[in-house]
Every structure is written in C-alpha cells, then in structure tokens.
Amino acid sequence: MEYKNITNQDVVNLENCEDEPIHIPGRIQPHGFLISVKSATDVVNVCSENIHDYLRFTHEDVLGKNIAKLFNDDFLKAYKSFKEDTATSHKEFNFSFDDTLFSICIHLSDQHIIIEGEPTENQFGQDRRLYNSSKQLLGYIQDTLTLKELCDSVAKALKEITEYDRVMIYRFDADYNGEVFAESKEDHLEPFLGLHYPHTDIPAQARQLYIKNHLRIVGDVNYKSVPLYTHNSSAVNTLDLSLSVLRSVSPIHIEYLQNMGVGATLTVSLIHKGKLWGLIACHHYSPKYLSQEIRNTVTLHGHFITSQIDIRILNEEYEIARKANLAVDTLTTKNLNFHRNSLKELFAEDAIIQLCNSCGVSLSVDGKMHSKGDTPSDIEVNLLGDILFDFSRNKHFSTSELSRITSDIVSIVEKFPGINYYSLGDEHNYIIWYRYPTLKEINWAGDPSKSIVKKEQRLSPRKSFEKFTESVKNTSKPWLEAELAASSSFTNFLINHLRSIRTNEEKEKQKKLSEILKQANAELENINWISTHDLQEPLRKIRMMASTLLTRSDQNLLSDKVIDRITRMQSSAERMQTLMDDILKYTKTNNIETPDLETVNLNKLLPQIKESIYDTLVDAEASLEIKSLPIIKGIPFLLRQLFLNIIYNSIKFRKPNELPIITIHTITEERNEINQNGAFHIVEISDNGIGFNNEYKEKIFKIFSRLNSKTDYEGSGIGLALCKKIMIKHHGLIDAVGERNKGAKIRLYFSKI
Structure with missing residues (x-):
C-alpha cells in the first residue's frame, strides 16, 4: 500500500497570512502522536509520522487498520465510552502504553475521531499545587475587589503552578489591539506590563481558533513539525485540527515568537459573552512541557477570570453609578x-x-x-x-x-x-x-507602524519589541x-x-381663547340686541313716512319716478324688518340644540329671493337662472341668508369684462365621496366669475379667511363661514369646486331624512 502526506504546501508569509488555513496545516508538533479514526468504521485513516517514537508500530502499520487491532481492551473501553457519549465532543484521560504514561485527548472533528497522546508525568508536586490552587479560587473572591486586582493575583498564582518565566493577562480593545493588563515574571526579565500590541500580531483567523479551542501550547518554539499521513486511496486530503492540542503552529507565529526570544508558550482564551476578551499568555525562555492536569488548572483559572469580569466591572462602577444616580435624583425630585x-x-x-x-x-x-x-x-x-x-x-x-x-x-x-x-x-x-480631551499615551511593544518588515524576498513579523510611546489626541475618557x-x-x-x-401652555392658550370667545359672544349679543331692538324704531319711522307719502291725497303732485322710488324704499324697509325679525329668530335658535325644521319648497323660496335682489342684479347686469329644485327640510330665514350670501359672492367676484351668469339647479343621480348612498339632495350654485384654486377649497369656509385683497374686493370674510354654519344647522354639508378664471361651483347637501 502506498501512502501520502496531507501537509498544506501553500507558501505563507505576511502578504497572504489573512488567508492562511491555520486549522488544517496537515502537521503536528513532535512532543506527541496523532491518529484519526473514521467514526463510522473505526478504521484509522490518518496517522502522524512519529507514532513509532512513542508506540511499537509505524504509521504504515496503523493506516487502514481497525482500532480494535491496535489497542487493548481498557483503551477501547474509553474509546467506546467517548463515542456513545453524545453530550460531549471532548474527552481527556491518562493511559499507559508499555509502561509509559500518556495523556490522551480525544475529540470529534467532522466525521473523524482524533486521538492525541503525549507522554506525561507528575510535574513538580502537581497534586499539592493543584489542590492549593483550587483553594486559591475561593481566596480570590475574598482578597480582591477590582478586576485588575483579580488578574494580578491569578497571574502570580499561575506562575507558581506552571513555573513559566512570565505569566501575563492580556486583554483586547474594541479593535483587537492587546494590552498586558497583569503580569508576574522572573525578576531579571524586562516588564511587559502596560505594553500594547497591534491587532496584526493576532490575525482574525487565529482569534477565531482561540474561541473554538481555549488552550494552545507550544512546548519548543524551535520544533520540527511532523507530517500526517494517509493511504493514497483515502478520500482525506485535509484534517480539521481546530481542537487539536498538538496542531502545528503557523510558521509566521513561530517566527514572531523567535523574534521575541521565547522558547515555549502556553495560551488560554478568556471568553466573555461569546467574544474573545483576552488571553492568559505564559512565556518560557527555553523548551517547556506541562502535564494535562496543570493545563486544565490554567484553563480553570481562565474561566474564573471571565466569570468575574461583569462582577468586578460592576464593583468598579458602583461608586460612579451611585453618584450619578444621586445627581439624577436631585434633578428629578x-x-x-x-x-x-x-x-x-x-x-x-x-x-x-x-x-x-x-x-x-x-x-x-x-x-x-x-x-x-x-x-x-x-x-x-x-x-x-x-x-x-x-x-x-x-x-x-x-x-x-x-x-x-x-x-x-x-x-x-x-x-x-x-x-x-x-x-x-x-x-x-x-x-x-x-x-x-485627555492626552493619552500608549506604550507599544515596538512601533505599530513597523509591525511588518521586509526580509529577503518576503514580508515577516517585526524583530523589534522595544517600547514605543504614542501620544493620542482628540479623545476623552470613555462614557x-x-x-x-x-x-x-x-x-x-x-x-x-x-x-x-407644552400641555400646560396649550391649556393656558385654550383658556385665553375661551375668554376672548366669551367676550366676543357677549359683544355679538349686544350687537344682536341693537340690531333687533334699537334699530326697530328708526326703521318703523321710515316705513311710516313712506306709507304716508304714498297715501296722501296730493300724491298726484309727485312724478311717477319719485313714486316708484318711494315704493322701492318702502319695500326695502319691509325686507329689512323681515331680516331683523329673522335675526332675532336665529339668535333664539342658537340656544336650541335641535331647532325644528320646516318643509321648504326651494322652487318658491328662490324666486322670492331673486325678486328681493332685483335692483342688485340689474345694477350688476347679472343673470340669475333658477331651474327645478327639491323640497327640503329647513329654516326658511336661514336658507334665505344662505342663498343670498352665495349669490352676492358670485356677483362680487365677477370678471371685470364679462357679465355675471349665475345658475342654481339640482344635481341628480350623482354618487360622489360625500353622497355615496344617495342620502342628500344636491343643490349647485355655479357662476362664471374669477374662481379660485382648488387647494383653497377648505380655507374659503373658515371665518375671516380671504383669498383676495381687501382693496380689490370688499367684505369681511364671514359670508361662506356663515353658510357652512347654516348647513350644519340643517344637518347638511357644503362643498366648493373652483378653477382660476373659470368660475366656481358651490354645492349644498341637504339630508333627505
């Protein structure tokens, strides 16, 4: 059987590192072995080349074999237990092969079960240290208040447990630039505390892997990676090692660590609210390997930090919140x-x-x-x-x-x-x-603008990590x-x-308007009184004098023209008397919520109106045509005022060089927006006057509203407003349609009920 390796052969440097598939390198670190088993068949389909360094067989012996033929019953029992436990995708245990103790990690990757083994031993009294560190977690709660104090204590404790040269708590900002937030180190080492590192040091795909796999260890930065093999007929071309402990590290990251002079690293992710908040970063300046138990302890401390982030931030902000709320209470109470x-x-x-x-x-x-x-x-x-x-x-x-x-x-x-x-x-x-603004100084571990350097024919990570201070202006303390x-x-x-x-102002405004309205009503009542009572006497005298002149025996001394004019004067005085009587009636009906409506034949009322304004029509050379009209329910004197106002408007707003033509007729069988159910008699008064723009059709019915200059057309702006009020009294509606220089149409809707 022939075999092939699945090593990723792509050339990677900083020109394409953002596209580097770091989760499928096809290689592992050499301090352990890896085999991949197809879950459906339990057949080994991938094996690391170095398995012979740890077990008694080679990768050629392993590939294509069922796992049951390679390991003993105890190991197979643990393997079977992992397969049956659908609640977990990861399992760790210690196991001995040929008197050598191994730390075994099993995890699921797509349809593959990946088994990794590393030789392990009880390191530097780990049982006692691990017990003490577990007790320490409780001590953190009592001995620290702020997040900074907690991180300082954790860094110090982890240095004692792991015996790394340097342990740092590293946190990210919103742009994933990092800062060394806490540090515990050997005395002779230069401090990194407070230094910042640009986001390019940990690219996006690496941050994503930190979220998936919370622990990453490089035992020897200068290791020689080991290829993974499969047989030629295998469909496996790549193997996702996102959750692998032994996964080989990106060559760019290795070069970065070498430039820092680091010999070994351990990194634990700090995940807060589903995002990468920071890292526990451990550095050693020579090769160093940790047992699985100590790694788990470091991971446990990482989980403890992230569980405390919200609590510690709340503690720090409590005093600020207390003072802020006190200020709000001062204002709102x-x-x-x-x-x-x-x-x-x-x-x-x-x-x-x-x-x-x-x-x-x-x-x-x-x-x-x-x-x-x-x-x-x-x-x-x-x-x-x-x-x-x-x-x-x-x-x-x-x-x-x-x-x-x-x-x-x-x-x-x-x-x-x-x-x-x-x-x-x-x-x-x-x-x-x-x-x-606050003048903020950021201390970078090297100039961030030079985080990439030219090396031979490619780009490489920077070599200088010397402290570089950057002053940031035009920023304030965050809210x-x-x-x-x-x-x-x-x-x-x-x-x-x-x-x-605003509500209070509106009430005050309404109150003032009510007072003004009350005063206006009182004045109108006075005017009504004067109109209907104080003017009665002079009007009576005019009528009496006119009657006397017409009944005198010597009236033959008067010319026919004079007699005609006296007759007209008497007739006008009588109409005025009638109008004043009607006003008095109208004033009384205002106090009645629902005045009685009489049957009114408009075919009789309109000719009477036409006769009463005969002189006005003659003087204006106006033509008033009255066609067939309906019989309605109404108040006669109000209807008289209604039609007079509209007719006078048509005469007033006539064209300068054209004789006024006014037509009053009934519109039958029309269903418009108002008369949808045919519930109204529709009477239309149309003219050939100056008209108006339809956009003002609502405005013309508002009291004191005018569309034309007072100098051009006399009037108070009350006429059509009064017409609307009269139609409301009749449980009807009034509407207008106009066209500039082509006349206007006023439509009256009288209820048929």
Missing part, C-alpha cells in the same frame, strides 16, 4: 412648575453636569438654547446638533472621539471630543453633554455604562417634563 422658566431652574443645578461627569451640557428646545458649564457657542452647538441628528438617525449617540464622525467643526473636535447626545424628538430639540444610564434616565424625565410644559 425638584418641585418644578410646568413653565419654561423651570428649565432655567434645572440648569442652575450642578447636578446636571455631575450626573455623567461632563464638563458642560447644552439643551436646545424649540429654538432656545440653555447651557451649563463649559460648552461650545450657540452657533457651534446648532451646527453640531444638525450633524448628530443625521448621524444618530434621531436617536442616542455617544463617543469619546468626535473626530471619528466629523471634522467640520474643528473647535469642538479639539476642545470637546467627548459627546453624549440625545434627541428629544426632532433636529431642533436635543441635549448634549461634553467632555474635555461608562452607569453614566450613560444616568443621562438616559434624566433625558426621559426631561422629555416628560417638556411634554407637561
């Missing part, structure tokens, strides 16, 4: 009135700045600016408010680096890089808290969750308070 002057009262309190530890705050409400502390000018705040409204999409936004979203307002970016913005509903209503929660709580209070202010 004030006995404020619901007037705009209460905003000045709020902004007189220092608590409005203290609640999120800012240097100043600006509030824009309905175009008016309120400020407290050190803030930009009102003009600058308005510009910033427009930018933040668009950027935040009318929501909350906070940043410690304003320059990341805008460079348009340099003065704000440089002086107030910390921004905490809340929209209060639209772009002109918002609140912004500000923070001063903590407790501070953002406090500002959010106050903003909600402020929104409710502003809503109360």
Whole structure:
C-alpha cells in the first residue's frame, strides 16, 4: 500500500497570512502522536509520522487498520465510552502504553475521531499545587475587589503552578489591539506590563481558533513539525485540527515568537459573552512541557477570570453609578412648575453636569438654547446638533472621539471630543453633554507602524519589541455604562417634563381663547340686541313716512319716478324688518340644540329671493337662472341668508369684462365621496366669475379667511363661514369646486331624512 502526506504546501508569509488555513496545516508538533479514526468504521485513516517514537508500530502499520487491532481492551473501553457519549465532543484521560504514561485527548472533528497522546508525568508536586490552587479560587473572591486586582493575583498564582518565566493577562480593545493588563515574571526579565500590541500580531483567523479551542501550547518554539499521513486511496486530503492540542503552529507565529526570544508558550482564551476578551499568555525562555492536569488548572483559572469580569466591572462602577444616580435624583425630585422658566431652574443645578461627569451640557428646545458649564457657542452647538441628528438617525449617540464622525467643526473636535447626545424628538430639540480631551499615551511593544518588515524576498513579523510611546489626541475618557444610564434616565424625565410644559401652555392658550370667545359672544349679543331692538324704531319711522307719502291725497303732485322710488324704499324697509325679525329668530335658535325644521319648497323660496335682489342684479347686469329644485327640510330665514350670501359672492367676484351668469339647479343621480348612498339632495350654485384654486377649497369656509385683497374686493370674510354654519344647522354639508378664471361651483347637501 502506498501512502501520502496531507501537509498544506501553500507558501505563507505576511502578504497572504489573512488567508492562511491555520486549522488544517496537515502537521503536528513532535512532543506527541496523532491518529484519526473514521467514526463510522473505526478504521484509522490518518496517522502522524512519529507514532513509532512513542508506540511499537509505524504509521504504515496503523493506516487502514481497525482500532480494535491496535489497542487493548481498557483503551477501547474509553474509546467506546467517548463515542456513545453524545453530550460531549471532548474527552481527556491518562493511559499507559508499555509502561509509559500518556495523556490522551480525544475529540470529534467532522466525521473523524482524533486521538492525541503525549507522554506525561507528575510535574513538580502537581497534586499539592493543584489542590492549593483550587483553594486559591475561593481566596480570590475574598482578597480582591477590582478586576485588575483579580488578574494580578491569578497571574502570580499561575506562575507558581506552571513555573513559566512570565505569566501575563492580556486583554483586547474594541479593535483587537492587546494590552498586558497583569503580569508576574522572573525578576531579571524586562516588564511587559502596560505594553500594547497591534491587532496584526493576532490575525482574525487565529482569534477565531482561540474561541473554538481555549488552550494552545507550544512546548519548543524551535520544533520540527511532523507530517500526517494517509493511504493514497483515502478520500482525506485535509484534517480539521481546530481542537487539536498538538496542531502545528503557523510558521509566521513561530517566527514572531523567535523574534521575541521565547522558547515555549502556553495560551488560554478568556471568553466573555461569546467574544474573545483576552488571553492568559505564559512565556518560557527555553523548551517547556506541562502535564494535562496543570493545563486544565490554567484553563480553570481562565474561566474564573471571565466569570468575574461583569462582577468586578460592576464593583468598579458602583461608586460612579451611585453618584450619578444621586445627581439624577436631585434633578428629578425638584418641585418644578410646568413653565419654561423651570428649565432655567434645572440648569442652575450642578447636578446636571455631575450626573455623567461632563464638563458642560447644552439643551436646545424649540429654538432656545440653555447651557451649563463649559460648552461650545450657540452657533457651534446648532451646527453640531444638525450633524448628530443625521448621524444618530434621531436617536442616542455617544463617543469619546468626535473626530471619528466629523471634522467640520474643528473647535469642538479639539476642545470637546467627548459627546453624549440625545434627541428629544426632532433636529431642533436635543441635549448634549461634553467632555474635555485627555492626552493619552500608549506604550507599544515596538512601533505599530513597523509591525511588518521586509526580509529577503518576503514580508515577516517585526524583530523589534522595544517600547514605543504614542501620544493620542482628540479623545476623552470613555462614557461608562452607569453614566450613560444616568443621562438616559434624566433625558426621559426631561422629555416628560417638556411634554407637561407644552400641555400646560396649550391649556393656558385654550383658556385665553375661551375668554376672548366669551367676550366676543357677549359683544355679538349686544350687537344682536341693537340690531333687533334699537334699530326697530328708526326703521318703523321710515316705513311710516313712506306709507304716508304714498297715501296722501296730493300724491298726484309727485312724478311717477319719485313714486316708484318711494315704493322701492318702502319695500326695502319691509325686507329689512323681515331680516331683523329673522335675526332675532336665529339668535333664539342658537340656544336650541335641535331647532325644528320646516318643509321648504326651494322652487318658491328662490324666486322670492331673486325678486328681493332685483335692483342688485340689474345694477350688476347679472343673470340669475333658477331651474327645478327639491323640497327640503329647513329654516326658511336661514336658507334665505344662505342663498343670498352665495349669490352676492358670485356677483362680487365677477370678471371685470364679462357679465355675471349665475345658475342654481339640482344635481341628480350623482354618487360622489360625500353622497355615496344617495342620502342628500344636491343643490349647485355655479357662476362664471374669477374662481379660485382648488387647494383653497377648505380655507374659503373658515371665518375671516380671504383669498383676495381687501382693496380689490370688499367684505369681511364671514359670508361662506356663515353658510357652512347654516348647513350644519340643517344637518347638511357644503362643498366648493373652483378653477382660476373659470368660475366656481358651490354645492349644498341637504339630508333627505
């Protein structure tokens, strides 16, 4: 049988490292052996070349054989137990082969069961150390308060357990740049504490593997990797070693460690909320191997750190949250009135700045600016408010680096890089808290701009890890969750308070309007009284004098023309008397919720109206055509006023060089938006006047509304508003359709019920 190795032959350097398939190298580290068994058949389909260094057979002996022919019953019992336990994909145990104790790791990779073995021994009194370290976990809870104190204690304890030269707790920022957060080391070594490492040191695919496989060990940085073999007829071309303990490391990472002078490493992932929060990184400056038990202890300490992250952060933020909430309580429990002057009262309190530890705050409400502390000018705040409204999409936004979203307002970016913005509903209503810049110095382990160097014909990791200090400007202290929660709580209070202010203002406005309306009604009642009572006497005298002149015996001395005019004067006085009587009736009906409606034949009423305005029609040279009209239910004197107002409007708004033509008729069998069920009699009054744009069809029925200049057309703007009121009294509707310079149509909808 012929065999082939599955080593990945791709040439890898920093030009293509982001695409490096580090999970399928096809090679392992030499301090142990690996075999892969096809789960369905229990036949070995992959084996490391170095298996003969640890067991009594070669890879040629192993490949294609059933595992039952290679190992004893005790081992096969453990193997079978792993296969049957569907709840776990990983198993560890110690086992002896030919008097040599091995640490065995079994895990599932797709359809393959991967078995890895490493020689092991009881290292430097590990039983006692492991027992003490377990007790130490309880001690951490009592002896440390902050996350920093906890990480310092864990680093120190792990150095004692593992005896590595250096143990570090390494944490990532939002961009996966790393910082040495805690460190325990041999005295002669240069400290790495506080140093930062660029995100390029640990590429994305490596970070993904750290999430899958929480422990990674390199016993000897200068190891010679061992290839994995399979037989030629095998379908296996690659083997996923993501969870493998012995997986060979990327040559780029090996070169990186060699450049640091490191001889061996142990790395444990710190996973928090499903993301890679940091690492426990152990360095030794010569080859070093650890037993599985000690590795598990390091992993346990890593889990303990991540379980404590939220608790320790809460402990650190508790005092900040307490002070912030106290400031919010100071503001929200004030006995404020619901007037705009209460905003000045709020902004007189220092608590409005203290609640999120800012240097100043600006509030824009309905175009008016309120400020407290050190803030930009009102003009600058308005510009910033427009930018933040668009950027935040009318929501909350906070940043410690304003320059990341805008460079348009340099003065704000440089002086107030910390921004905490809340929209209060639209772009002109918002609140912004500000923070001063903090000059931040970052100590890098080598110049981050030189993290890649040219080596011969390819790119390689940097060789220099000498401390490099970078000054970062235009940034502020980050906004903590407790501070953002406090500002959010106050903003909600402020929104409710502003809503109360506006509601109160609306009530005051309605109150004033009610007073004005009451006064106007009182004045109208006085006018009604004067119209219907005080004018009765002079009108009666006019009628009496006209009657006297017409009945005198010597009236033959008067010309026919004079007699005609006296007759007309008497007729007008009589109509005026009728109108005043009608007004009196209307005034009385206003106090009746549902006035009685009479049967009115419009075919009789309209000719009477036409006769009454005969002189007006003649003077205007207007033509009034009355066609067949319905019999309706109504109040005669109001209907008279209704039609007179509309006819007078048609005459008033006639075209300068065209004789007015007014037509009144019934529209039958029309189903429009109003008359969907045919429940109305529709009477239309149309003319050939100046008309109007249909966009104003609602406006013309509002009291005092005018579409034309007072100098061009006399009138008070009450006529059509009164018409609408009359139609409401008749349980009907009024509508208008117009076209500029082509006339208007007024439609009256009288209920058939």
